[in-house]
Amino acid sequence: MAFDETRPSSSDHTGWSDSSARAVLQLMVESVAELIGFEIAALSVVLDGDLVTVAYTGPDEYRDYLMNAVDPVSVLDPVLERAETWGRYRFLDADVDHVELEGHWVMVAPDRSDHPDSWNPENVLIGLLAGDDGELVGVLSVDQPVSGRRPDAAQRDLLERYAAQAERAVLTAFEREELVHQVAQADAARRLIRSAAMPAQASVEAVLVHTHAPLVEGFQASGLWIEMFDGDERHRGHACDREREIIEVPDAIVELARAIAPLLWAEQQVFVMGNEPAPAADAVLPGDLVDEAVQYTMAADLDRVLAVPLGAGAECLGLLVLTRNFAQPVWSSVEQASALEIGHDLGAALLTARALERERGLVRQLQELDDYRSQLFATLSHELRTPLTVISGNLEIVGGLAIDDGAKVFLDAMGRGAERMQKVVDDLMLLARVTHPRHPLTRISVDLREVAEDVVTLLDSTAISKGLTLDVHLDDGPLLVLGDPAEIDQLLANLVSNAVKYTPSGGTVTLSVRRRDDDVEVRVADDGLGIAEEDQARIFRAFYRTENPEALSEPGTGLGLAIVATVVERHGGRVEVDSHLGQGSIFTVTLPGA
Known part of the structure; x- marks a missing residue:
C-alpha cells in the first residue's frame, strides 16, 4: 500500500x-x-x-x-x-x-x-x-x-x-529555500526603500521617516534606530519600536554610534550583538568600544542587535540599528550582507536628497549592479550543493558494491547528475560574465545567417529524435550585426533549444532571420506548451521557472531566457514574446544591423 x-x-x-x-x-x-x-x-x-x-x-x-x-x-x-x-x-x-x-x-x-x-x-x-x-x-x-x-x-x-x-x-533544499526567502525579503526592502526614499524633492527627514516600515517589515525587526551625521547637526526622533512608539536615545549612545559607524563603513562591516559566534566586526572595532556597546545593549534590555553603517563613496553618513528579541532568529549571514547593501542604498538616498540628479542616477545604477552580482554569487554557491548530493550519493553506492554489469546503471545516474550540475555552472558563469560591468562588449561584424545555420546543425538531431519539424527561413545575402559572436550564438541557441525542449512530438519549430529596415530580426516560433500570461512578465528573470507541471517535467536551470535578455540588452536590441498556454510561443529579437 x-x-x-x-x-x-x-x-x-x-x-x-x-x-x-x-x-x-x-x-x-x-x-x-x-x-x-x-x-x-x-x-x-x-x-x-x-x-x-x-x-x-x-x-x-x-x-x-x-x-x-x-x-x-x-x-x-x-x-x-x-x-x-x-x-x-x-x-x-x-x-x-x-x-x-x-x-x-x-x-x-x-x-x-x-x-x-x-x-x-x-x-x-x-x-x-x-x-x-x-x-x-x-x-x-x-x-x-x-x-x-x-x-x-x-x-x-x-x-x-x-x-x-x-x-x-531535503535539508539542503530547505536551506536554499530559506536563503531564497531571506533574499526576497531583503529585495523587497530595497525596492520599497528606493521607492520611498528617492522622490526628487525629498528631504533628509522625509527619507528617514519613509524608510521605517520597509526596514522593519523587510527584516522582521522589533525596532530600529537611524542616526544621521551631518557635521554638528543631528537628525533625531527615529528610534522607535515596531508600533512606531518613539524611544529617546541618550547622548552617550549617540556619541558611541558616531565613533563606531565610520570604522564599520571603512571596513564594510556590520556589528552584531546577540549572535554566536562573535561577529567579524569585533576585529575592526577597538575593545573598549565593543565593551561599551555591549553594556548599553544590556542596559537597554535589547537581545539581538544589528548595527549597519550608512554611507556613500568614502563618506560615512550615519548608523542604522535593527533589533530583535530572543524569540526571533539570529541575524543570518544573508541578512547581514543584505543589510550592508541597504546601508549603501539608504546612504545614497540621504546623500542624493541634497545632490544633483546626475549624481543620484549614477549611485542608483552602481548599486543595482552590486545588488545583482551579490545575489548571483550567493545563489551560485547554494545551487551547486544539491546536484553534488546526487553525485556523492551514487559514489557512495558504487564504492560499496563490486563493479559488475549493473555498475552501468549507477554510472548513468551519476552522469545525469553531473550533466545537470555542469549545465547550471556553465549558464551561471555565462550570465555572470555578460552582466559584469568590467566585461565590456567587443563589437565585430557577425553574420546571423552563419550563426543560425550553426545552431540548426547542432540541434537538428535533437529535433529529429523528438519527431519535430525544424523549419529555417533566412533572407538572401549576409545578415550582419555588430556584437560578440559567442554571445549572439548563445542567444540563438537558447531560443531554439527552448522551443525544441517544450514542443511535443509532431510539432514544428520555425527559425527565421530577416532584415527589417536598419535592423535584423530573429524570430523563433513553436506550437508547443506555450507560456501563461502571468508568467510572461517574469520569464526573463534569472532562475524563474513557470509552475506549469508539463514545463517543469523538462530539466532546466531557469537561466536560458535571462541570458537571452541580457545579451539582447548589451547589444542595444529588444526581445518580445507572444504566447498562449497550450498554443505555442513566438520569441522575436531585434538587433541593430551592422
Whole structure:
C-alpha cells in the first residue's frame, strides 16, 4: 500500500520556489525505484505541518493524483504505532497487523504471488527523514517491488543509504529555500526603500521617516534606530519600536554610534550583538568600544542587535540599528550582507536628497549592479550543493558494491547528475560574465545567417529524435550585426533549444532571420506548451521557472531566457514574446544591423 498525500486540497504549499531542488529530488526517487527495484517511489516534505509530495515515479495514472498533494502529518500515526523499525524505515506488515487507515492511502497492486515472502498490496514501507534536531522533515515511500517479494537484506541496506541521501537533499533544499526567502525579503526592502526614499524633492527627514516600515517589515525587526551625521547637526526622533512608539536615545549612545559607524563603513562591516559566534566586526572595532556597546545593549534590555553603517563613496553618513528579541532568529549571514547593501542604498538616498540628479542616477545604477552580482554569487554557491548530493550519493553506492554489469546503471545516474550540475555552472558563469560591468562588449561584424545555420546543425538531431519539424527561413545575402559572436550564438541557441525542449512530438519549430529596415530580426516560433500570461512578465528573470507541471517535467536551470535578455540588452536590441498556454510561443529579437 502506497501513501497518497492526496488531492491538491491546498495551494499554499505548491509554490515552493526552488524548482532546481525539486528536479534533484525527482532524480533521487527515480534512482531509488530503478536501482533498488520498486515500481513506485514518492518523496514528501513537511511544510507547515503538512506532508506535500514533491517527487514521484511510477505509473502515470497516479502522477496527477499525487504530485503537490497535501495531507496532515497525523496520517502517519497509525503506521508509526504498529510498524516494525528498519533503520530509518517503518514497515507495516499487513499479513500480521491489518490496520484500517484513515486519511488518504491507496492500494496500487491488487495481486500477489503464493511465495512465503510475497509482497502484500496492503503493506506499507516508508522512510522517515529527520533534521539535526530529530524533527521529521520528509517521508520517502516505496511500493510494489519488481520482484513481488519483500526487500531482502541487501535491498534494505540500499534503501537505508538512499534514505540518508534523500535526508541530506531535503535539508539542503530547505536551506536554499530559506536563503531564497531571506533574499526576497531583503529585495523587497530595497525596492520599497528606493521607492520611498528617492522622490526628487525629498528631504533628509522625509527619507528617514519613509524608510521605517520597509526596514522593519523587510527584516522582521522589533525596532530600529537611524542616526544621521551631518557635521554638528543631528537628525533625531527615529528610534522607535515596531508600533512606531518613539524611544529617546541618550547622548552617550549617540556619541558611541558616531565613533563606531565610520570604522564599520571603512571596513564594510556590520556589528552584531546577540549572535554566536562573535561577529567579524569585533576585529575592526577597538575593545573598549565593543565593551561599551555591549553594556548599553544590556542596559537597554535589547537581545539581538544589528548595527549597519550608512554611507556613500568614502563618506560615512550615519548608523542604522535593527533589533530583535530572543524569540526571533539570529541575524543570518544573508541578512547581514543584505543589510550592508541597504546601508549603501539608504546612504545614497540621504546623500542624493541634497545632490544633483546626475549624481543620484549614477549611485542608483552602481548599486543595482552590486545588488545583482551579490545575489548571483550567493545563489551560485547554494545551487551547486544539491546536484553534488546526487553525485556523492551514487559514489557512495558504487564504492560499496563490486563493479559488475549493473555498475552501468549507477554510472548513468551519476552522469545525469553531473550533466545537470555542469549545465547550471556553465549558464551561471555565462550570465555572470555578460552582466559584469568590467566585461565590456567587443563589437565585430557577425553574420546571423552563419550563426543560425550553426545552431540548426547542432540541434537538428535533437529535433529529429523528438519527431519535430525544424523549419529555417533566412533572407538572401549576409545578415550582419555588430556584437560578440559567442554571445549572439548563445542567444540563438537558447531560443531554439527552448522551443525544441517544450514542443511535443509532431510539432514544428520555425527559425527565421530577416532584415527589417536598419535592423535584423530573429524570430523563433513553436506550437508547443506555450507560456501563461502571468508568467510572461517574469520569464526573463534569472532562475524563474513557470509552475506549469508539463514545463517543469523538462530539466532546466531557469537561466536560458535571462541570458537571452541580457545579451539582447548589451547589444542595444529588444526581445518580445507572444504566447498562449497550450498554443505555442513566438520569441522575436531585434538587433541593430551592422
